[in-house]
Amino acid sequence: MSEPTPSYTGPQRVFSGVQPTGALHLGNYLGALKKFVALQHTHDCIFCVVDLHAITVPQDPKMLASNTRKITAAFLAAGLDPERAVLFVQSAVRAHSELAWIFNCSARMGWLERMTQFKDKAGQDKERASVGLFAYPVLQAADILAYKATHVPVGEDQKQHLELSRDIAERFNRDYDAPGFFPLPDPLIKGPGARVMSLKDGTKKMSKSDPSDLSRINLEDDADTIARKIKKARTDPEPLPESIDGLKGRDGAANLVGIYAALAGTTDQAVLDEYAGKGFGIFKPALAELTVNAITPIGEELARLNADPGHIDKVLADGAKRARAIADPIIEDVRRTIGFWGS
Numbered sequence: 001m002s003e004p005t006p007s008y009t010g011p012q013r014v015f016s017g018v019q020p021t022g023a024l025h026l027g028n029y030l031g032a033l034k035k036f037v038a039l040q041h042t043h044d045c046i047f048c049v050v051d052l053h054a055i056t057v058p059q060d061p062k063m064l065a066s067n068t069r070k071i072t073a074a075f076l077a078a079g080l081d082p083e084r085a086v087l088f089v090q091s092a093v094r095a096h097s098e099l100a101w102i103f104n105c106s107a108r109m110g111w112l113e114r115m116t117q118f119k120d121k122a123g124q125d126k127e128r129a130s131v132g133l134f135a136y137p138v139l140q141a142a143d144i145l146a147y148k149a150t151h152v153p154v155g156e157d158q159k160q161h162l163e164l165s166r167d168i169a170e171r172f173n174r175d176y177d178a179p180g181f182f183p184l185p186d187p188l189i190k191g192p193g194a195r196v197m198s199l200k201d202g203t204k205k206m207s208k209s210d211p212s213d214l215s216r217i218n219l220e221d222d223a224d225t226i227a228r229k230i231k232k233a234r235t236d237p238e239p240l241p242e243s244i245d246g247l248k249g250r251d252g253a254a255n256l257v258g259i260y261a262a263l264a265g266t267t268d269q270a271v272l273d274e275y276a277g278k279g280f281g282i283f284k285p286a287l288a289e290l291t292v293n294a295i296t297p298i299g300e301e302l303a304r305l306n307a308d309p310g311h312i313d314k315v316l317a318d319g320a321k322r323a324r325a326i327a328d329p330i331i332e333d334v335r336r337t338i339g340f341w342g343s
């Protein structure tokens with residue numbers, strides 16, 4: 001019988017990132033930011049604005065710089081404390097690109113060909129998609145493992161990519177005879193809000209790139225806009241059911257119940273216990289009030305921070321320094337393990 005492979009024994013660390021590809025929405029908030037803010041009190045956390053990921057599709061250079069500051073502002077407005085967690089921009093730390101190349105040589109074509117996000121984003125014309133879009137999950141593995149992060153809070157949409165990060169870590173450890181060198185990172189995808197759907201189509205995830213602004217609630221929306229979008233959200237004429245089973249096949253209704261539960265910090269069933277038998281004429285205004293109370297203070301703080309780019313730049317410069325101090329020695333170890341000259 002073979003010996004069991006020794007597993008990683010280093011410290012626990014959380015890593016996650018958000019792309020600077022446009023204004024953040026309620027899905028990004030509930031699936032990511034809100035969870036990051038809670039984790040900073042219990043874990044060693046590193047959060048990143050992933051601009052290298054953003055350029056896998058064309059970006060306007062001026063917009064990219066301004067979106068990078070805006071996403072940083074959204075982290076801060078949501079309650080992230082840059083003294084507690086490390087907050088920085090991906091391209092400011094070279095370790096990400098270097099490790100991504102090394103991992104390109106560990107990842108297998110067949111693994112990447114199974115990734116559904118590439119299929120969705122490349123659409124019909126995959127011959128014309130960038131190589132970067134195809135290799136996107138390899139860079140994601142490098143982001144996480146450059147810090148030997150053990151836990152990755154993400155929305156449900158990123159689950160498949162996280163599994164690939166584990167495959168890459170395992171393959172590297174085996175190929176270089178370095179058992180336990182990299183941890184196999186665990187996804188943290190629990191709780192309501194892990195998959196917020198479009199307000200116009202309950203079968204599609206809420207997304208920054210959806211052409212319809214009515215499909216999402218942006219963190220920058222004012223109270224009237226939020227209330228109007230919820231009022232117009234696609235639902236059905238039936239009242240809310242008594243149990244979760246009764247939400248089957250009612251995607252729009254299920255989505256609004258899920259949003260309510262995530263914002264109120266409760267469960268879908270607890271929401272149904274309160275609203276069973278009531279129609280959307282009652283439920284939507286209650287949801288609108290809850291959403292306005294949670295989101296508008298963030299929007300106001302966001303506007304204040306967006307007017308102070310000097311402060312954002314200081315936070316990012318400090319974060320990059322702290323991120324390099326963690327990643328650089330890990331990359332040096334990787335270089336030595338591979339046998340690169342000079343290491």
Ligand code: AQP
Binds near residue numbers: 021027031032158193
């Ligand atoms: N609808 C969602 N529900 C729950 N979580 C979500 N996330 C995104 N959409 C939802 C989570 O937000 C984090 C940051 O995502 P991202 O901006 O890096 O990229 P994304 O997943 O590609 O987000 P979008 O809005 O769908 O952007 P576009 O339209 O540009 O592709 C991640 O943790 C993600 O899981």
